[in-house]
Amino acid sequence: MNDPMTAPVGPAQDTSKAPEAAGWEPVNVREFERHAQLMLSKNAFDYYASGANDMVTLRENRAAFNRLRLRPRILRDVSMVDTSTSVLGQKISSPICIAPTAMQRMAHDSGECATAGAAAKAGALMTLSSWSTTSLEDVAKAGGPGGARWFQLYVYKDRKITEQLVKRALAAGYTALAVTVDTPVLGRREADMRNRFKLPEHLTMGNFVSAGGAHASGTKDGGNDSGLAAYVASLIDRTLDWNDIKWLRTICGSMKIVVKGVMTAEDAAESVRQGVDGIWVSNHGARQLDTTPATIEVLPEVVAAVSGRCEIYLDGGICRGTDVFKALALGAKAVFIGRPVLWGLAHSGEEGVSKVLKLLHDELVMALQLTGCTRVSSASRSMVTHQTSYYSKL
Ligand SMILES: Cc1cc2nc3c(=O)[nH]c(=O)nc-3n(C[C@H](O)[C@H](O)[C@H](O)COP(=O)(O)O)c2cc1C
Numbered sequence: 077m078n079d080p081m082t083a084p085v086g087p088a089q090d091t092s093k094a095p096e097a098a099g100w101e102p103v104n105v106r107e108f109e110r111h112a113q114l115m116l117s118k119n120a121f122d123y124y125a126s127g128a129n130d131m132v133t134l135r136e137n138r139a140a141f142n143r144l145r146l147r148p149r150i151l152r153d154v155s156m157v158d159t160s161t162s163v164l165g166q167k168i169s170s171p172i173c174i175a176p177t178a179m180q181r182m183a184h185d186s187g188e189c190a191t192a193g194a195a196a197k198a199g200a201l202m203t204l205s206s207w208s209t210t211s212l213e214d215v216a217k218a219g220g221p222g223g224a225r226w227f228q229l230y231v232y233k234d235r236k237i238t239e240q241l242v243k244r245a246l247a248a249g250y251t252a253l254a255v256t257v258d259t260p261v262l263g264r265r266e267a268d269m270r271n272r273f274k275l276p277e278h279l280t281m282g283n284f285v286s287a288g289g290a291h292a293s294g295t296k297d298g299g300n301d302s303g304l305a306a307y308v309a310s311l312i313d314r315t316l317d318w319n320d321i322k323w324l325r326t327i328c329g330s331m332k333i334v335v336k337g338v339m340t341a342e343d344a345a346e347s348v349r350q351g352v353d354g355i356w357v358s359n360h361g362a363r364q365l366d367t368t369p370a371t372i373e374v375l376p377e378v379v380a381a382v383s384g385r386c387e388i389y390l391d392g393g394i395c396r397g398t399d400v401f402k403a404l405a406l407g408a409k410a411v412f413i414g415r416p417v418l419w420g421l422a423h424s425g426e427e428g429v430s431k432v433l434k435l436l437h438d439e440l441v442m443a444l445q446l447t448g449c450t451r452v453s454s455a456s457r458s459m460v461t462h463q464t465s466y467y468s469k470l
């Protein structure tokens with residue numbers, strides 16, 4: 077297996093098969109996606125890009141942001157803008173954080189290490205997937221001692237494996253566990269079914285190498301189906317409930333606990349009752365239950381139910397600085413981006429991720445300036461309205 081820290085530029089960056097991609101400097105996230113489509117194998121691009129079933133929610137995650145209108149304030153000296161903030165007491169340079177996405181080495185040989193390097197350079201928070209193609213220890217090393225890092229947890233049926241993973245994350249300096257709660261079974265991703273999705277043979281699930289066998293390969297023979305769905309069905313614990321969150325608290329040491337995948341006021345209120353440290357509003361990038369609402373649409377009900385008792389984060393469909401602004405204005409403490417990071421990786425590894433982070437950061441700064449805000453906490457509820465509110469006043 078290649079050492080991800082020193083691996084040569086891999087086939088994903090070979091533009092000889094995609095001459096249209098050579099020298100293309102995308103100017104927005106959607107162009108990074110189009111570029112990635114030219115560069116990546118169909119197996120990899122479809123896995124990264126698709127949503128579940130008819131992808132209604134995938135479209136909604138974007139469309140709902142576009143239905144919101146901004147109400148800018150004027151004459152407020154925006155010559156200096158400060159985007160810094162904090163999550164769970166940790167200072168970060170920007171409210172734009174990195175969501176966990178599995179198997180990043182399909183996008184670039186340097187995969188998760190490149191993402192960690194770019195995050196550390198930008199002072200951004202990175203969340204590493206349980207299903208990383210690099211070990212969590214190597215990713216921590218790549219991010220360096222100052223890097224802000226959370227670890228995303230999938231709970232395995234084999235609780236010893238789960239417990240070891242949690243202990244390793246603690247030892248490696250991850251400061252929070254983002255427990256993903258929306259994935260008792262894998263969503264129906266039809267492109268992966270058609271492609272009979274498989275993790276390429278030269279890659280492994282970096283956190284499970286010592287567990288060996290199916291744990292490390294990341295896919296099982298799914299027959300005519302996606303190998304990922306078969307892997308999840310055989311190894312991931314679908315009995316997960318609130319008692320497991322209590323159990324995780326007993327083994328996670330100083331790491332905080334964030335539940336990732338909250339979509340209703342009821343579950344937000346229950347999460348607070350159960351004493352979680354943070355609530356992550358997410359529909360898993362529209363890859364699990366299709367026809368749920370967009371995340372930005374459910375944010376207000378979650379904010380109301382939580383009523384300031386813990387931090388709230390949001391992901392899903394963010395690809396503009398104005399999207400970030402809208403989520404902050406509606407009560408998110410920070411936002412997370414999933415696919416945009418993969419598109420940056422596919423473009424040019426660490427440099428590509430840095431470019432995506434900078435692009436979104438610059439767009440956020442401009443959104444703040446043009447709405448009359450000099451810091452992220454100035455983005456307020458009154459600055460966002462639904463497009464229909466203008467028609468109702470006619
Ligand atoms: C290719 C891919 C892999 C993902 N892998 C994980 C994962 O391992 N763990 C997890 O909790 N969420 C995973 N997610 C969901 C993301 O963390 C996040 O919720 C979602 O991507 C946000 O939407 P966005 O891609 O529109 O930014 C994955 C998403 C994608 C697109």
Ligand SMILES: CCCCCCC(=O)C(=O)O
Nearest residue numbers: 178207230259308312363
């Ligand atoms: C227990 C479900 C694992 C899902 C695999 C990675 C992921 O979250 C995704 O593909 O989406």
